[in-house]
Amino acid sequence: MKVKTTIVALVACTIIGVHYSTLRAQSSRSVWDGVYTEEQAKQGQGLYNEKCSSCHGDTLMGGESAPALAGGEFLSNWNGLTLGDLFERIRTTMPQNRPGSVARPANAQILAYMLSANQFPAGKTELSQQTEVLKEIKIDAQKPNPK
C-alpha cells in the first residue's frame, strides 16, 4: 500500500514536472531566439522608410517628440512586455496619420526590421503576424546568459 502510494506520487510528480518544463519552454521564448528572418527585416526597412521614418527618424532614433524605436531607452520602455504588445500598439495606432492602414504582414515586416535594428538575431522562421503568437515572445532588453 505504502509502495503503491509512493509510485503514484512519483508518477504524478513526473507528469507535472514534464508539463511544467514544457510550459516554461514555451513562455521563455524571447527576442533573442531568432524570431524573424533577414528577408523579412529587409522588406520591413523599405516599409519603415516609407511609413514610419518621418516621425521616428532615419535611424530609428526618434524625432522631436516621437520616441526612438531602437536603443537603450526604447528597450527599457518595452522590457518585460511581449512582441504581441508592441505589434498591437503599432498595428492599431500607427502610422499616426492613418492608423490601422498597414496590413498585418507589413506590420510584421516593420517589427522584424525594428528587431534587426535593435540587433536581435535573425533566424529561420518568419515573425508571425498573429498577435496571439507574438504574445508568446518576450522582449528581453538584455541578452540572457547562455543556457
Add this chain to the structure above:
Amino acid sequence: MPRNANGRNVLLTTALSVVLGALWIAINASGQGPGLPSTQKGDWPYYTADLKGTKYSPLDQINASNFNKLEVAWRFKTDNMGPRPEYKLEGTPVAINGNLYVTAGTRRSVISLDGKTGELNWSYALREGNRAAIAARQLSGRGVSFWTDGKGDDRVVYVTTGYRLVEINAHTGAVITSFGKDGIVDLKVGMITGSGQQIDLETGEAGLHSTPLIVKDVAIIGSSFKEGMTPVTHNNTKGLVRAYDVRTGKLLWTFNTIPKPGEFGNETWENGSWATNGNTGVWTQMTVDEDLGLVYLPVEDPTSDYYGGHRPGNNLFGDSLVCVDLKTGIRKWHYQVVHHPIWDFDLSSAPILADINVNGKAIKAVALPSKEAFLYVFDRVTGEPVWPMEERPVQQSDVPGEKTSPTQPFPTKPPAYARNYLKVPDDLIDFTPEMRAQAKDVLARYRVAGMFNPPLVGDGNGLLGAINVGNAGGGTNWPGAGYDPETHIVYAQASNSSAAGLSVRKPPGGFSDLNYFAGRNDQPFREALGPGFGTAADSPLAKTIGKPQPPPPANAPAYGLNVQGLPIMKPPYGVISAINLDRGDLQWQVPFGETPDNIVNNPALKGINIGNTGQNGSVGLLVTKTLVILGDSQVTSITHPRGAMLRAYDKATGKEVGAVWMPAAQSGSPMTYSAGGKQYIVIAVSGGAYSGEYIAFSLPATD
C-alpha cells in the same frame, strides 16, 4: 487722532475702513474674490495652478509622513474619447469646486469629472473632419481653461485640434451659443503667410496644444505649427498672439511676433525677410500679472529650426520673452535669449512670476525656465535682468548663406540647472576608462564647440553634426517648472543628458524652397513630421527620396551618441533642482528618476557600482506646502513591478520622502485639489503599450 465727542466712532470707523480696505486689497491682490476659484480654497483654477505660473498649492493633507500610503482613488481611461486610444496623454485638469475639467483622447474631447469619484459629468467633442486630421498639433493637448463671472456663468474654454476656440457651459457641457458663432471662434481667421495672405481655413497650417490664458474677461491665445526641421517653405504661417473677449469672442488685440514694417523690431529681419518667413509662435503656456496689467509671452523659433539663411538678422521676437500690455497687446519690453535662433531652443515653459528680495531690494521678477537649462530672471516691470547677462562670443556657422550672431546672452546667475553643453572630457561617460576612450572616438566624427554650436552640413565622409545639448527636448520642455511664493524657490526638473549632433543638408530637388534644412547629405531624405502630425489621405504623403540605405552593420555603435548602448554623457541623466531666487543660486540638486533597466542590466557595467543615474526626459511637477511631486518619465522593473513611480521630495532638502507606483510613466504634469475635505493628486500617465489614463491618488479613509 481727533478727540471729540464722537472720537470713539471716528476711531471705530477708521479701524473698520482699514480692515475692510485690507480685506479688499487681499481679495484683489490674489485676483480671486469670494466667488472666484483659488488654490487657497483647494481649487486648481489654471493649468499652472494660478496666473503666475507657479504650480503651487498650499494643500498639505498629503505630506512626507503619509505619501507612501497614497492609494488610487479613481482612474479615468481616455481610450474612448476618440476613435482610437491615445498613448501620449499630456493634459492637466483644472479643478473648480470639486469638479475637474480637462481634454482627453484622440478627438481632444473635453470632459468634466466628479473630483471625488472620477465619474463622468459630461463630455463634449467637436468633429472637425479633415481639418483636424491634417492639423499641426494633434492629440488631446494640455487641457482647458475656466472662466466665471462669479455669479454662476461658468465656462470651459479650449482650443480644438483644428484650431478653433470653443466655450462650453461648465455645468452642462453645452456650447455657449452667445460666444463667437454658435460657441466657436475660428482661430485660423487672421492667420497669415507672407506679408498678409490669409491662410486656408481648412488646410492652412496652425494649431495649439496649450490652454488659453484667461484673465479677467480676456482669453489670450497663442499659435503653433508643424515641426520645423524640414519645412517645405520658409514662408510658413506667421505666429500670432491674440486676445479675445471671453464673453463674446470679439477680437481685442493682436501681437505680431514677427513685426511688420513700422513695428518695433522689423529691422531685425534683414532684406525684408519678415515678409518671407513664418512660425515664431507661442506654443506653451503664457502668464500674466493681473495687477500690473502685463502679459508674458514665451516665443518660439522662426522657420526653420536649424537653418536661418533666409532670414538674416536677429529675428525678433524669435526666442524672446515679450512683455505686452494686457489691455492693448502693445509691447512693453522684450529680451531675446537666443539671437538668430537656429538651435530649436524654442521658449518652452510658462514664465514664473516671483516677488523676490535681492540684496535687500524687493523685485517683482519673472523667471523663465528653458530648454537650455538657464533660468532667465528679469525685473518684470522693466525687463532689466536681475543679474547681469553677458553677451559672449560663440562658434560661428560655416553653412553657406547662414550668418550667425557673433555673441549670445549667458546669465551670470543663477547657474545652469542642468547641462546645456557637452564639456569634454568631464561630462563624458566614465564608468571605465575604456568607455571614456570610446566616447572620444565617437565624438571625433562631430564638432564640439560649447554652447550655441551651430548646425553644420552633415556628411558621412566628414563631420556628422555639431554637438549640442537640450535642443529638441530640453533641459526643461513644455511641462515647465514650479515655484514656492513663500520661500522664493523655483523647482525645476530637467533632462541632463540629451546630447545631439545637429546637421543640415540641401533639400532634394523640388521639395522645399529652403537652401538647407535638417538632415545629412549622405542619408536618404525624409520629411520630418511632428508627433501626431497627420497627412490625410488626400494630402501629399511624406515620400522617401533617394535609395534606401542598407541597415547599419550589426556591430556598429550606430544609434546616436552612445557607448556600448549607454548614453555618451555620464550620469545623472536627469536632475531636479531647487533654485533660490533671492540669492540666484542652486539650493540643492539631486538625480531624478530611477536608473533605467537597460543601464542596470547592461553587461558592460557588471560589477560596477553605478549609483542612481536618474532618467533622461522632461517632466512637469507640482509644488505643495511641503513637497515637490513628480513622476518618473520612464518605466522600470528592477525594484518594483513594471511601472513608474510618482515621487515626493522634501522641498527644503531634495530628499525623497515617498513614492507610489503607477502603471506607466508620467506623461502630463501633476495637479492637486481638495474635494469633500480630502486632498487628491491627479496625474496623466501613458506611453509604450499603456494608453492614456488620468489617475487620482488620495489617502486611505481613516477608521
